[in-house]
Amino acid sequence: MSINDMSNSLEPTSIEQVAPRTVVFVAYPQMGLLDLTGAQTVLYAANRGLVEHGLPGYALHTASIEGGPVPTAEGLVVQTRCLSELADGPIDSVIVPGSPQILQTMADNLALVDWLRAAPATARRMASVCSGTFLLAQAGLLDGLRVTTHWVMADLFEQLFPQIELDREAIFVQQQSVWTSAGISAGIDLALALVEADCGRDMAMQVARRMVVYYRRPDNQDQWSPLLQSQYPAGA
Template identity: 70%
Template sequence: MVIKDMPGRLEYQNPNPLRAQPRTVIFVAYPQMGLLDLTGAHTVFWAATRNLNQLGLPGYTLHTASVAGGTVRTGEGLVVQTRRLTDLVNEPRDTLIVPGSPHIRQAIVDNASLIDWLRLASTTANRTTSICSGAFFLGCAGLLDGLRVATHWTMADQFERAFPQVKLDREAIYVQQKSIWTAAGVSAGIDLALALVEADHGRKLAMQVARHLVVYYRRPDNQEQWSPLLQSQYLS
């Protein structure tokens, strides 16, 4: 997707006229998942779709699905309605997104069938991604071996013990390695989603979405997960 500046507006040109269908994003839900891990990224794709649809162009089809379907209670206590993952068997899998959980150790134990699903589904997905401690699910599915990845800074020691064959980048906001994308904690899911939108539709659209959401389009290069600025604010 190429976007060029026009007087008073943006004009979007699709370099691939065969791409007439929206891209499908499947958010993989499970009990005790982090709410903002899900909704932050979801809102980015929603905003991108709104911009594209206004110009008559396809955006994203968004699904939130779990193993059993129905309602899923997040770690923060709010309830999310989901479809069954098996109901999406005939849907294209452009992007899979696995949110993290404040109770990731128990979530892994309770969701062995989800790990099996991810292992299989990732073979046909264009991109498999995680937000925050969702990287533990990808690691348990064997999708991260030999790759550099990101996760929440508070989970770093635990992650390295669990997956010694994976190179954890403790400072990264998000990392792309081949078709695998991983993000740091919580709000970093917004950064990840903006990067995915940019990969699909270009920098201009990603910037418009970031502007709408009043967030950084791209954080400063020296921004660390637990930056000196945050440390000074915490200690003051």
């Protein structure tokens, strides 16, 4: 489903699970910082609400192939665990950020792509933010599905992966157990939808209020919104 056709009929999974859900944020050099931290902050805020209700929440891990410090595109260095350290336990969700240098990322991170290819065998769902969709596609996880990515990279995505249906307008898309989202801040929209699916609408709304963001963007808003277009200089 997309942000435009998501309805209140979405049935959440019970939040009365025994243990926290393990969520792995996959890190790699030159990833987008907000792609990573936007979704992380949503789940962190959800944890606060769940703890207040005496419920287990999310166990959040930022991990990379080799572990250790990973530089982001913006220059901030993120400390990570090694992905192999998480191999023994069940993984609920894997979330892959994008990069402004996605072609170089695809060429330089083949070991990461291999890890992503194998992840669905043990992970309940896979998700991507922005151009992270390219990495899921490179791993062969999106064939036959409808997906989205940042509008700037839409042409490139269709050139590289013509077998995958690309929705250029959606803020995020869910197809089976795979979730993909558009550029940067759309990762927050996606993460709120994950919280709703896991914990219900009330918890997702509580998180949105804590973060002072839309619980859902207006139904008619696409990636290149009319409001933004009206603010753009004429002829630019």
